[in-house]
Structures are given as C-alpha cells and as structure tokens.
Amino acid sequence: MLRRTVLSVLSAVSLGACVFGFRGEANVEASYPLTDVDVVRVQLGPTPLTVLGDELAPGLELRGAWRSIGGSAKLAKETALGSAIVWAVDQRFAELRAEVPFKLRGQVDFEVDEIRLPPDRDLELVTELGDVYVFAVAGNISAEVGVGHVDIDGGAGGLAVHTGDGNLHLRTSGNLDAYTGNGGAQIYQTEAGGNDIVVHARRGDVEVVLRSDANLDLRLEGREIRVHTGTVSSVTRGSFTREVGAGSVKVWVDAPAGDVSVRLDDAP
Amino acid sequence: MTTSPGTPASSPSTPPIAPPPVVVVAAPRGGLELVSTRPEGGTVSVRDSKGALVATLQLQAGGRAQLDLPPGEYMVDDAARGGRITLSVEADRRARFELTPAGARGMAGELPSPALAPTMEAPPPRRWKRVVAPVLSAVVPGLGQMINRQPGKGVGILFGTIALALGAGLLQRTSGGTDVSTRGLASGSYAGESIGAVGYGVLSGGLQMLYASQIMEAYATASGLRAPEPRTRHRVALELTRMATVGQRPGDPAAGFFADWSLSVLGQVARRFSVGAGDLSVKQGQGFTRTTLQGGLRVSYRALERSRVWLGVAAGVILQGSFGRSPTPLVPAGAQAPAGQGSFAAIPYAQLDLRFFILSRWSLNLTPRISAPLAGPRFFSGPGLGGHDDRAVARNALTLELGTGVGVYF
Numbered sequence: 001m002l003r004r005t006v007l008s009v010l011s012a013v014s015l016g017a018c019v020f021g022f023r024g025e026a027n028v029e030a031s032y033p034l035t036d037v038d039v040v041r042v043q044l045g046p047t048p049l050t051v052l053g054d055e056l057a058p059g060l061e062l063r064g065a066w067r068s069i070g071g072s073a074k075l076a077k078e079t080a081l082g083s084a085i086v087w088a089v090d091q092r093f094a095e096l097r098a099e100v101p102f103k104l105r106g107q108v109d110f111e112v113d114e115i116r117l118p119p120d121r122d123l124e125l126v127t128e129l130g131d132v133y134v135f136a137v138a139g140n141i142s143a144e145v146g147v148g149h150v151d152i153d154g155g156a157g158g159l160a161v162h163t164g165d166g167n168l169h170l171r172t173s174g175n176l177d178a179y180t181g182n183g184g185a186q187i188y189q190t191e192a193g194g195n196d197i198v199v200h201a202r203r204g205d206v207e208v209v210l211r212s213d214a215n216l217d218l219r220l221e222g223r224e225i226r227v228h229t230g231t232v233s234s235v236t237r238g239s240f241t242r243e244v245g246a247g248s249v250k251v252w253v254d255a256p257a258g259d260v261s262v263r264l265d266d267a268p
Numbered sequence: 269m270t271t272s273p274g275t276p277a278s279s280p281s282t283p284p285i286a287p288p289p290v291v292v293v294a295a296p297r298g299g300l301e302l303v304s305t306r307p308e309g310g311t312v313s314v315r316d317s318k319g320a321l322v323a324t325l326q327l328q329a330g331g332r333a334q335l336d337l338p339p340g341e342y343m344v345d346d347a348a349r350g351g352r353i354t355l356s357v358e359a360d361r362r363a364r365f366e367l368t369p370a371g372a373r374g375m376a377g378e379l380p381s382p383a384l385a386p387t388m389e390a391p392p393p394r395r396w397k398r399v400v401a402p403v404l405s406a407v408v409p410g411l412g413q414m415i416n417r418q419p420g421k422g423v424g425i426l427f428g429t430i431a432l433a434l435g436a437g438l439l440q441r442t443s444g445g446t447d448v449s450t451r452g453l454a455s456g457s458y459a460g461e462s463i464g465a466v467g468y469g470v471l472s473g474g475l476q477m478l479y480a481s482q483i484m485e486a487y488a489t490a491s492g493l494r495a496p497e498p499r500t501r502h503r504v505a506l507e508l509t510r511m512a513t514v515g516q517r518p519g520d521p522a523a524g525f526f527a528d529w530s531l532s533v534l535g536q537v538a539r540r541f542s543v544g545a546g547d548l549s550v551k552q553g554q555g556f557t558r559t560t561l562q563g564g565l566r567v568s569y570r571a572l573e574r575s576r577v578w579l580g581v582a583a584g585v586i587l588q589g590s591f592g593r594s595p596t597p598l599v600p601a602g603a604q605a606p607a608g609q610g611s612f613a614a615i616p617y618a619q620l621d622l623r624f625f626i627l628s629r630w631s632l633n634l635t636p637r638i639s640a641p642l643a644g645p646r647f648f649s650g651p652g653l654g655g656h657d658d659r660a661v662a663r664n665a666l667t668l669e670l671g672t673g674v675g676v677y678f
Contacts, residue, residue, distance in 0.1 A: 016668055017466070017469065017512060017514060017636075017668050017669050018462070018513060018514045018667075018668055019513055019515040019516055019661050019665050019666070019668075020665060020666040020667070021516050021661075021662055021665040023516070041599065046519065067518045068518050069517070069665070070662045070663070070664075070665070071640070071662050071663050071664025071665035071666075072664055075662065075663060075664060076662070088597060088599040088600055088603075089600070090599045090600035093601075094599065095597065095598060095599035099594070101609065102590070102591075102592055102594075102609030102611055103609070103611035103645060104645075105592075105647075105658045105660060106517075106518075106645065106647065106658035106659055107518055107660055107662045108518050109518040109519030111519050111520070129520075131446075147446060148446060149446060167446075183446070
C-alpha cells in the first residue's frame with residue numbers, strides 16, 4: 001500500500017512538475033522622429049522582427065507588446081508595465097532598445113508585431129531569437145541573429161546577415177555578405193545585378209541566382225557544385241574557380257556540407 | 269539437544285559467538301538450522317512452545333549452527349531487530365531460520381540436507397576491480413559491469429544510457445533552434461512545448477540516475493557487496509541534486525525546462541532528524557550578465573527506514589540573492605554604464621525525501637517539492653533549454669519540482 005502510494009505520488013509529480021502562474025500583456029504603439037537620423041539600430045531582445053520600408057511613414061513606427069508572467073494576474077500585469085522601450089539619438093545614429101529591470105529578467109519579453117520606417121534609412125537589426133523579415137528598405141541593412149530565419153528583400157546599399165541557426169532568403173541589388181551556422185541560403189541578385197555576393201553556409205545548401213554573368217569572379221566550395229550561366233557551365237565536386245572578363249564581381253560561396261548552385265535568372 | 273561446540277545454551281546477556289563461516293555440527297538428521305546472511309550477524313534466541321529459553325546464539329556474518337531439538341513448536345527471536353518467527357520442528361524434517369539483511373525469515377518441513385560440511389567459500393573479489401569497475405562505468409556506462417562478468421547487464425546499461433541521451437538530445441533539439449524562432453510554429457501549442465519540456469526532464473533525470481546507479485552497482489558487485497546497510501546513524505549527509513520543473517516563459521516559446529543544481533550538507537542531530545544548509549549553488553545567467561548566490565536552511569525527518577529505502581519529509585527555505593549589470597548602451601556615444609542592480613528572493617518549500625541505497629553510504633535521491641518564491645523572482649541555473657535567456661519563476665508563483673540526485677553519508 002505504502003509503496004503504491006509513494007510511486008503514485010512520485011509519478012504524478014514527475015509528470016506534473018510545473019509552475020502555476022498568470023500571463024500579462026501591455027500593447028505598445030509608438031512613433032519616433034527620424035529627423036537627421038540616417039542609421040537606426042533595433043535591439044529589442046529575443047523577438048521576431050518585421051520591418052517594412054514605407055514612403056509615407058513620418059518616422060519609425062513601432063507596434064508590439066510586452067508579454068509577461070507573474071504569480072498572480074495583478075503581478076503579471078505590473079511586470080508587463082514595468083519595462084521600457086528606449087529611443088536614443090546621437091547625431092546620425094538612433095537606437096531603439098528594450099530595457100528590462102534586473103528583477104524582471106526572464107519574466108517579460110517585448111514581441112514586435114511590426115516596425116515601419118522611411119525606406120532610405122540604414123538599418124541594423126539585432127535579435128537573439130526570432131525570425132527577421134525586412135521588405136522595401138533600400139538603405140544598407142545588417143542583421144545579427146542568434147537563432148532565426150532571415151528573409152530580406154532590399155538593402156540596395158549593401159546587406160550583411162549573420163544567423164547562428166536559420167535559413168537565409170535574400171534578394172538584393174547591393175553587395176552581400178551572409179553567414180548561417182546551420183541552414184541553407186537562397187540568394188537572388190535583383191535589378192541589373194553586378195553586385196558582390198559572399199556566402200558562408202556551414203551546414204546547408206546555397207543557391208545563387210544572378211542577373212548578370214559579366215565579369216564574374218567565381219570561387220565556389222561545396223559537396224557538389226553546379227554552375228550554369230551564359231559564360232560558365234560546370235558540374236564538379238569540392239571547389240570551382242573561374243574568372244570571367246575583368247573578374248570584378250565576386251561570387252564567393254563556402255558551403256562545406258552542402259551543395260552549391262549558381263545560375264542565371266532566366267526571367268526577363 | 270546438541271549444539272555446536274562452543275555454542276551452548278546460555279543466558280541472553282552473554283551470548284556465545286559462533287565463529288564464521290560455518291559451524292559444523294555433529295547433527296542428526298532434521299532439527300533447526302540457524303543461519304545468518306546479514307553482514308553484521310546477530311543474536312538469535314530459541315524458545316520452546318512454553319516460552320522457556322532453549323538457546324541463545326550469536327551468529328556472525330555467514331555463520332551457521334544447527335540445533336537438534338525434540339519435535340515441537342519453537343519461537344526464534346531476532347534479538348537485534350525484534351522479529352519473532354515460530355517454526356515447527358519435526359523428527360525427520362529440517363526447519364531453518366535465517367537472519368537476512370532485510371529481516372528474518374523461516375522455513376519448516378524441508379527434507380534434511382546432506383550432512384553439513386564445511387562449504388567452499390566463494391573466491392574473494394579481486395581488489396583491483398573495486399577501483400577499476402566503477403571508474404570504467406564512469407567513463408563508459410556499463411563497462412564496469414562487463415568487467416564484473418555481467419556482459420548482459422553491461423550492454424543493457426550502455427544501450428539504455430545511449431537511448432536516454434538520444435531521446436533527451438532530440439527533445440532538446442526540437443525545443444530549440446529555429447523551431448522556436450518562428451512565431452506560431454512551436455509556440456502554437458503550449459501543451460506541446462510543455463510535454464516536450466517534461467519529456468526532456470524525465471529523460472535527462474533518468475539518465476542522471478542511471479549513470480549514478482550503475483557506477484555504484486559496479487562497485488558493489490566488484491566488492492562482493494550483496495545488500496547495503498544504510499547508515500542510519502550517519503553524522504553528515506552530502507547531497508547533489510537537480511531540482512527541475514516546467515516553467516512559463518513570457519514570450520515564444522511559452523514554456524521551458526527549468527533546472528536548479530545545488531549541494532546540500534545536513535547533519536543528523538538526533539535519531540532520524542537532520543538539519544543543515546540546503547540548496548547551495550552559484551548560477552550564471554546568459555553571457556555572465558547575472559550572478560546568483562543561493563543557500564538555505566533545511567530540516568528533515570526520516571519517517572521510514574526499510575532495508576534499502578528511506579522515506580522522509582523535509583521543509584526549509586532557500587535564500588537567493590542575484591546581481592548583475594546591463595550592457596552599456598551604444599547610443600548615445602560615450603553613454604555611461606548602467607549601475608549594478610540586484611534582487612532577493614526567499615523561497616519556502618516542503619518536500620518528500622526518497623532515498624534508495626545501492627551502497628551503504630551512497631543513495632539515489634528522488635525529491636518531489638512544492639515551493640513559491642516570495643519577495644522576488646527565483647532564478648534557475650544558467651540559460652534554459654535553447655540557451656536564449658534567463659530562466660526565472662515569478663514572485664508568488666506556486667511551483668512543483670522534482671529533484672533527482674545522489675547522497676553520501678558519513
């Protein structure tokens with residue numbers, strides 16, 4: 001009898017070890033002026049980031065919510081209201097960041113629904129956890145992501161992307177430098193092409209679609225390499241190097257554990 | 269009646285000693301055989317059906333004696349532990365009373381065994397195995413058992429360890445990475461996240477217990493230890509414990525696995541009562557931006573002592589102080605570093621203490637606990653599953669935890 005009771009209690013607790021708590025939420029909608037600001041840095045903690053370039057946006061417009069936990073509904077609400085979004089400007093630079101008091105760590109997160117800003121601003125995004133989606137931002141863009149997929153269409157001024165774990169889907173007419181520690185990469189040149197493309201994918205395939213095959217400097221490393229442009233066609237393994245014309249357009253791909261494909265966009 | 273030489277019936281106060289391992293009796297067929305497989309031996313008293321003392325013997329470990337008695341009912345007392353067994357002795361049958369580590373047991377009506385003769389002792393365990401077997405088991409689970417000529421058990425332990433590690437690793441993998449980075453994917457089901465975290469906790473806790481137990485078992489087998497004698501009269505107990513629970517997270521994912529590793533040092537101040545420092549640990553948050561110092565007071569009472577198992581209750585309070593500093597803002601240029609901040613929490617708790625012994629001094633511990641942090645949040649060890657942020661239980665949040673670990677008794 002005792003043995004059964006003890007085993008029952010232990011089994012119940014083993015499977016029922018949990019925390020009883022409440023959740024709170026506080027919505028945030030804010031607009032920040034971008035007068036004289038060229039560069040915006042966004043660091044709002046572990047949150048997905050959706051950033052849209054909007055010609056009509058008067059400044060940086062933020063929409064999101066603080067999400068919190070607490071031992072009671074009242075405490076959860078207080079926790080959600082206890083942190084702050086800070087907007088700091090220094091000459092041409094501005095930073096949007098989340099500041100969480102020490103005693104609220106691990107109990108509150110800011111979750112971005114959407115950020116809108118004029119498309120000509122440069123953008124620097126930092127998130128530890130969350131997918132990043134950027135659309136129609138023409139300035140240069142950098143994204144530093146701990147874990148998350150990155151999907152960017154824009155960055156004519158240049159694109160630098162680093163994710164520890166996630167797939168890359170990048171469309172740009174600017175020079176591109178991308179890295180993923182675990183995931184594949186799909187890179188598309190847009191407009192006339194001719195921009196440099198440098199990609200490192202530690203564990204994943206890389207596909208590069210070019211708009212122009214003039215003056216290419218191809219340095220490709222991967223398990224299986226397929227190149228099919230108007231000026232170069234090859235199927236090989238390991239590594240492939242070729243210069244076309246002046247060789248001034250870098251297409252450098254390093255995918256030691258994946259396949260590499262470089263082709264010319266056949267769309268008009 | 270005949271007894272073995274040197275073991276005459278005597279008063280209970282001065283029991284004679286039967287030398288191990290075997291007392292050979294010039295015994296007729298039948299009678300009452302007294303045996304001890306208990307490591308410390310024990311005193312045995314035999315009384316007839318009227319309660320008159322027939323014999324009192326001190327049996328040592330492995331000792332054996334035989335009494336030739338007139339047919340009838342006899343009561344045999346285990347003086348050390350207080351048990352009594354009544355056996356029927358028949359003229360042409362053998363009755364047997366045995367002191368075992370678990371207690372005493374008796375059998376009657378057996379056919380007489382062949383004449384007792386000095387038995388062949390099992391060869392003593394090799395001393396090098398006492399060291400090598402547990403060390404090998406610590407390096408490769410199950411290898412010590414293979415050295416101990418238990419290949420089946422060794423292979424089973426090895427595959428069991430691999431299976432638990434793979435299962436825990438897979439659950440950890442599915443609870444991290446890009447599965448949790450995409451809003452609405454993993455976080456679409458709070459129940460799914462919770463089940464994943466519970467599964468990880470059960471598998472990793474099972475792995476931890478299997479690992480510790482197979483090292484102990486390798487030593488016990490190599491040393492020829494058949495049954496442990498838990499140190500009920502120990503002075504000090506050291507315990508290494510992982511308290512674990514499934515906690516809420518504020519964002520995505522909404523649930524996570526929370527673990528708290530700690531050390532406890534308890535002194536036994538009275539029979540069954542222990543008092544001491546519990547839940548001692550130092551924890552670091554993500555990127556060493558937080559340091560948490562933790563300690564507390566615990567009082568425990570051992571309510572039940574069975575041969576290999578102890579069951580007790582305990583209560584106490586954890587005191588936790590945390591401090592840290594936020595990173596210096598990049599904008600504006602030259603911004604001053606923020607001042608250091610801190611928090612304090614007192615976490616009262618009550619728990620069940622279940623101890624299972626494979627060795628006399630070492631136990632496997634299972635500890636269900638109920639607690640709630642007061643005055644501030646309770647921080648857990650390091651970044652949690654996925655390694656993305658601090659793991660904290662909010663103030664006043666009732667928490668059910670399960671502790672797994674090992675204890676050693678001095």
